[in-house]
Amino acid sequence: MNYGKRFRVEPGSSVKLSEIDPGFHGGHANEGEAAAELQAHLQRITRLQRALYADRSHSLLIVLQGIDGAGKDGSCWHVISAMDPQGVSVIGFKQPTAEESAHDFLWRVHPHAPARGRVAIFNRSHYEDVLAVRVHKLAPKEVWKPRYDFINEWERLLAVENNTTILKFFLYISKEEQLARFKERLDDPSHQWKISATDYTERNRWDDYIDAFEAAMSRCSTDEAPWFVIPSNHKWFRNLALSAIIADALDDMKIETPKPTVDIEEIRRLYHQASEAETGKKKKKDKQGDKAAPAEGA
DSSP states (O other): OOHHHHHBOOTTOOOOGGGSOTTOOTTOSSHHHHHHHHHHHHHHHHHHHHHHHHHOSOEEEEEEEESTTSOHHHHHHHTGGGSOGGGEEEEEOOSOOHHHHTSOTTTTTGGGSOOTTOEEEEESOGGGGGTHHHHTTSSOHHHHTTHHHHHHHHHHHHHHHSOEEEEEEEEEOOHHHHHHHHHHHHHOGGGGGGOOTTHHHHHTTHHHHHHHHHHHHHHHOOSSSOEEEEEOSSHHHHHHHHHHHHHHHHHHTOOOOOOOSSOHHHHHHHHHHHHHHHHHHHHHHHHHHHHHSOOTTO
């Protein structure tokens, strides 16, 4: 299956989440059947991301958004863990600080855009300013509505100016699945730290959030920065689809391992010189040890 083609929001299209099955799991019946394919994609990510880090001519921005419980943290654990942490940063965008609120809404985001050779993962993102801000009426419509265009312009800047590939994922779960995950958190002491006092008040705004997500994806899925709606009721399928799309995007960069900047023949000569010196030292040490050893039977 071409996951990117299947789940991509085509620019100019109107997103209707009610027409998408969050329980979709492709041609695999269960996690076990998908394991080999998932592992193959993760291995591709590891190899290609290392080439990205070495080449330093491209960068990758991954945006993760979703209703509470959709699996943004889990996606980081299970998919992004395939990458070398030297070249990756994960940033979570919470409620703006007083200083951040005193600037334009993109001010706090831009410093975290990935440099060439690096991958940045936004766990929530600049889209909160057309999602939570809209749902909670933190700003009037005449303030947040123009932000769709500002976001498109900013993402295009990254793509054109810094050769950044941008992948934006909406992790789509059903309302029933969200409640089931809330119960898992409640019943598992190791996951209770994830529980928020606002989980259920936010759940009461489900329809408002769905409207806001549909609008954001419809207005801001572009050729430079497409949105993907990932059915995420099955965590294993979410991980499979994400890993496939990310691996394909890295592959599309056509990155080649950079050529060395040093004279390899000279380095080879120095290596052999050092190796011969070490061998000579070892032989001398062994010879001295033989002379110092007492004769057998003494």
